[in-house]
Amino acid sequence: MSNITDLKLVELVDKIKKKELSSTEVTIAFIERSKKSKKLNTYISENYENAIKKAKIFDQKPDFKKKLPGIPIAVKDLFCTKNIRTTAGSKILENFVPTYESTVTQNILDEGGIIIGKLNCDEFAMGSSNETSYFGNVQNPVSENLVPGGSSGGSSSALAAKLTPATIGTDTGGSIRQPASFTGTVGLKPTYGSCSRYGIVAFASSLDQAGPMTHDVKDCSLMFEIMSTYDIKDSTSVDFKRENYLTNLNENIKGKKIGIPKEYRVDGMPKEIDELWEKGIKIIKENGGQIIEISLPNTNYALPTYYIVAPAEASSNLARYDGVKYGFRSKGENLIDMYEKTRSEGFGDEVKRRIMIGTYVLSSGYYDAYYLKAQKVRRLIKNDFDEAYKKVDAILTPSTPSSAFKIGEKLNDPVSMYLNDIFTVPINLAGLPAISIPAGHDKKGYPLGLQVIGKAFDEQSILNIAFALEKNISFKNNITDWWIK
Amino acid sequence: MTIDLKTVKHISKLSRISIDDNKAKKLGKDLNSIFSFIEKLNELDTKNTEPLTSIAETTLKLRKDEIKSENIREDILKNSPDKNKDFFVVPKVVE
Numbered sequence: 001m002s003n004i005t006d007l008k009l010v011e012l013v014d015k016i017k018k019k020e021l022s023s024t025e026v027t028i029a030f031i032e033r034s035k036k037s038k039k040l041n042t043y044i045s046e047n048y049e050n051a052i053k054k055a056k057i058f059d060q061k062p063d064f065k066k067k068l069p070g071i072p073i074a075v076k077d078l079f080c081t082k083n084i085r086t087t088a089g090s091k092i093l094e095n096f097v098p099t100y101e102s103t104v105t106q107n108i109l110d111e112g113g114i115i116i117g118k119l120n121c122d123e124f125a126m127g128s129s130n131e132t133s134y135f136g137n138v139q140n141p142v143s144e145n146l147v148p149g150g151s152s153g154g155s156s157s158a159l160a161a162k163l164t165p166a167t168i169g170t171d172t173g174g175s176i177r178q179p180a181s182f183t184g185t186v187g188l189k190p191t192y193g194s195c196s197r198y199g200i201v202a203f204a205s206s207l208d209q210a211g212p213m214t215h216d217v218k219d220c221s222l223m224f225e226i227m228s229t230y231d232i233k234d235s236t237s238v239d240f241k242r243e244n245y246l247t248n249l250n251e252n253i254k255g256k257k258i259g260i261p262k263e264y265r266v267d268g269m270p271k272e273i274d275e276l277w278e279k280g281i282k283i284i285k286e287n288g289g290q291i292i293e294i295s296l297p298n299t300n301y302a303l304p305t306y307y308i309v310a311p312a313e314a315s316s317n318l319a320r321y322d323g324v325k326y327g328f329r330s331k332g333e334n335l336i337d338m339y340e341k342t343r344s345e346g347f348g349d350e351v352k353r354r355i356m357i358g359t360y361v362l363s364s365g366y367y368d369a370y371y372l373k374a375q376k377v378r379r380l381i382k383n384d385f386d387e388a389y390k391k392v393d394a395i396l397t398p399s400t401p402s403s404a405f406k407i408g409e410k411l412n413d414p415v416s417m418y419l420n421d422i423f424t425v426p427i428n429l430a431g432l433p434a435i436s437i438p439a440g441h442d443k444k445g446y447p448l449g450l451q452v453i454g455k456a457f458d459e460q461s462i463l464n465i466a467f468a469l470e471k472n473i474s475f476k477n478n479i480t481d482w483w484i485k
Numbered sequence: 486m487t488i489d490l491k492t493v494k495h496i497s498k499l500s501r502i503s504i505d506d507n508k509a510k511k512l513g514k515d516l517n518s519i520f521s522f523i524e525k526l527n528e529l530d531t532k533n534t535e536p537l538t539s540i541a542e543t544t545l546k547l548r549k550d551e552i553k554s555e556n557i558r559e560d561i562l563k564n565s566p567d568k569n570k571d572f573f574v575v576p577k578v579v580e
Contacts, residue, residue, distance in 0.1 A: 097564060193540075206540060301526055308523060327564070355500050360492075360516070380534060430540070
């Protein structure tokens with residue numbers, strides 16, 4: 001038999017159910033590999049001992065009806081986990097231990113999942129390369145000194161390096177799909193309101209969504225099925241009929257109408273990405289799908305809109321970090337001085353930059369010009385999608401305008417860093433679901449992804465389309481374990 | 486539009502984030518490049534467009550006001566950077 005850590009999530013579940021593997025064996029295998037992989041810097045907190053204890057308890061009285069029977073899973077450190085430190089990649093939360101569990105991680109625990117650790121991410125999920133984390137850069141297992149994407153960079157890296165059989169991330173402007181694309185893995189950003197935001201450290205509340213990151217579409221369907229529940233504790237959670245996404249998964253896309261937005265053919269996009277897109281289009285046609293040219297005319301305004309809306313919401317969400325009830329505190333001469341020093345020393349540069357942008361656009365005299373304007377343009381962007389969905393069932397685009405870049409390469413140019421999210425941000429603004437799947441490599445051998453965007457709450461369709469693409473692409477990640485001595 | 490040093494300092498005050506002059510200069514530069522990118526929105530006529538405040542088109546549900554978690558005072562206080570018995574401690578605010 002191959003290594004335990006080479007198995008995919010659904011395969012592991014199957015083997016545990018057939019008693020070919022125990023939860024303890026599986027949990028130890030992923031922990032041992034994680035221990036050998038410190039160089040990647042994927043973990044912020046390890047929960048190894050506790051996890052093995054839980055695996056042993058599971059094996060003593062296994063419940064094979066669970067969807068994740070004794071399966072070890074490492075999660076992004078943006079999810080509050082009861083009694084396990086939760087930092088959001090920030091110094092200001094370095095010693096924060098939640099007294100409650102996020103709904104999404106609770107769902108994983110309820111299905112028999114075991115949390116083996118908390119994964120690195122950009123500070124407060126603000127970043128596209130995992131370089132803004134207080135806990136340091138994360139290495140992309142694809143190649144040394146390559147960024148794993150962000151903000152769910154620890155998640156994408158740990159998954160691609162097989163330190164966890166599946167993981168979860170959050171996506172505010174591309175933070176699941178872009179790192180998935182950079183590491184040759186699958187990432188789903190569900191419809192806004194599909195997964196509960198309760199217990200997720202808030203960044204931009206009208207955009208944040210949790211979602212699965214996995215090796216393939218099957219695993220993704222299983223994880224999504226577990227994560228997505230209606231939750232009274234999140235006032236924006238939507239009570240819609242959730243499917244058995246894995247059971248319903250099929251590659252039949254005959255008659256499906258797939259839109260190709262012409263505005264996504266941006267200037268200066270590498271030829272390889274265009275070719276990848278063409279490859280996806282060809283597969284859809286060959287499998288009986290119909291390709292329809294569509295227009296999303298306000299695409300170019302999505303990023304500027306995002307860089308008003310997201311920082312505005314962040315500036316108000318992050319006002320709670322004042323050094324009083326939890327988190328880091330710096331000494332000050334008086335209360336105000338204490339606040340100012342705490343926030344100055346506790347937040348990193350990118351977070352401060354975004355808080356200040358947000359504060360500015362919400363400040364007296366500028367609200368209408370910036371924030372209100374952005375909300376109006378957001379409506380136009382959503383209308384574009386509504387129009388398009390009168391003609392098509394889903395939309396196919398590249399996931400990112402480039403492959404992964406080197407650590408440090410874009411750090412001093414915020415706007416160039418922001419441009420990374422050009423294909424993912426409009427989807428968050430419109431609240432739609434989208435999945436990124438690995439679809440090929442560029443000439444450097446780095447993975448590239450394709451994105452399938454769906455109608456609101458129609459995750460099943462995009463999973464099916466992604467499943468069909470995946471079957472025909474047969475992508476293989478060339479990861480050599482270079483970081484293991 | 487350009488954001489000058491005085492404005493940067495004002496925003497930093499509103500944000501309750503202290504910054505020194507060097508940092509303020511660097512931040513000013515970054516903010517200017519970000520805002521020149523944001524200005525693009527002015528190309529659009531939005532006179533007759535309603536702002537989109539929430540994507541979730543649901544009415545807020547009510548639930549009973551009942552205690553869900555009890556006896557967690559100790560755990561909550563454990564996260565506090567400075568405490569005294571059952572209280573959070575802050576620098577003196579009343580003379």
